[in-house]
Amino acid sequence: MKDTIESLRFRITKRFGTKTVLKDFGLEVRGRQFITFLGPSGCGKSTALNILAGLIPATDGDVWIDGERIDHLPPEKRGFGMVFQNYALFPHMTVYSNIAFGLQLQRRPAAEIRERVGQMLDLVQLPGFEERYPSQLSGGQQQRIAIARALVLHPRLLLLDEPLSNLDAKLRIEMRAEIKRLHTNLGLTSIYVTHDQTEALSLSDWVVVMRDGILMQAGTAQEIHDQPRNVFVADFMGFRNFFPVQVASVGPEGVVEGTGNGMRIRGRTRHALGPGAAAVAAIRPDDVQVGEHLGGPNAFHGKVDIVEYLGRENEVILTLEAGPRLWVHTPERVVPGESVMVVFPPEKVIFLPPDGEGVSA
């Protein structure tokens, strides 16, 4: 599709009464990207999407597309497509009429409408479904039709509001690939709202992590995954183990060492943390190594409390000798009560500013 956007820039504030749900939430991105708003429920991500769609007015701010300010336009004049969590198909219309709805409003010739609806049904792999009603379709099929209905108008921006949340786990993964395929093949610009970090990471070129209406971090999926900027993003990205420390020494290339709770932890940081500064050391459960023969820096003793079998690996919760609890994912067989040695590989440990800091707007 040739008519997607080149750039999107916005900065919005939204208040409902005295409650601020979006606080100067802003972004500037190129077109033809898959952008995700990621955050827990109530973080304002859906509100932001609805404001971009024109369905909710912003309290303050502006939205620009290709240098044209569009926030005064009603939703029907924006030329965006939108896909909703509950599909929002017109229950009184057939699949054909649902997809043809927008084209009919544009008064396209009947032959063109028929052709384009047919193309769309092929694209979402539901040919021959023209005469069905939404109530006769499964959830996954309904969502495909909803996507077809939005795409048939060649939207310059596609907005997706948690489109997979109502589907079961298997279908969700299937549809995720489907959405990615459509996005890539059609050269779309898409904004996708989700609370699921796996979805966000697997789909996105650009991830925007939000909390309480504030942008916490924006970057490529890999940046967000590997270099979370603060404790909130790290927590959301699966860093389950956090140790409050005081920075002891800072070496070259971001190597940093901290002490706290009788533990000396070595890691790396991208923040300007000087000696003596308060910080948080973080590591993912998957990155912790377990075994008796291990040694070197970041080696600690602990006692196994709980073992949960997850299939390919075990989730182990143990108490470190120094006191704090530790979550570990390991294929090693351990039993509750056992004493084990754990190691945090220094390149996997990140040092972050204490919670509440490192938040940029």
Add this chain to the structure above:
Amino acid sequence: MRRARVGERSELDAMAMVCVLPSLLYVLVMFVYPFLYGIYMSLRPAKLLGFSLANYIVFFTDEWQYRTVWITFGIAVPNTIVVVSFALLLAYGMRRGIWLERTITTILVLPISLGVILLAEGILGFYGARGWFHQILLGLGVLKEPLVLTHNYIGVMLSLFMQQFPFCFLMLLGYVSGIDPSIENSARTLGAGPWTVFYKVMLPLMAPGIAIAFALVFVMSFGVFPSAILLGQPAGATRTIAIAAYQQAFEFYDMSYASAIAVVMGLFQLAGLLVIILLRRRMVMAATMGVGKR
């Protein structure tokens, strides 16, 4: 609705029967029996022996009597259209909630709790020649002389409107606000302006609710009696079919003829319902598909 599987059928039916029984009994005792008895009575004219259609023949050949049908239609049809249209408009406007919604709803619904007679007295006082309405408009010089708003057709319409609007509004509000707002939102993003959304998307979805509202308001209006007497002109312009039946029963003590008139009234109400159902079917065949799986 799901179909009962083999084996669970009997259990389901027994439970259903127990639940249905009280209302079935009530309908039989309070409606079916009196209704059939009324038909029976209407076919046994007082002055004749045996069964006869004499009452019906008399009714439809006496202009003073049969014109009550047109008078009643003349009140019921416009009243139904006005009540449902206004209620729909307001309910649609309030579908997403508005400021002071509870207060406004309470005020709108208050007339239901007052009863027809009190309401009629109120209208007589307020809209009468010496009522506030005229006092204010005359005082402001808007009117030169009082309008005649009571003891005529307008009076009956006012009263019916005030009785029926609240419940019609409440019913439609429940119906309209039950429609998933994202359906409307998706129509907007597909290029539909507010009017197109109303006409092409919301109206078909609301049609079943509107049809029920039409049916109920029509039937209630067609049976109009106290309003027609208290606020109308019961010997002339608003002599409705209910008044005709009442007169036969309690002024001429001809229960048989009165029953015949009541049966005629019932048939016309039924005919009205039938027309509404047929219209709804034609208008939105597909809306009956329901809102589907969620």
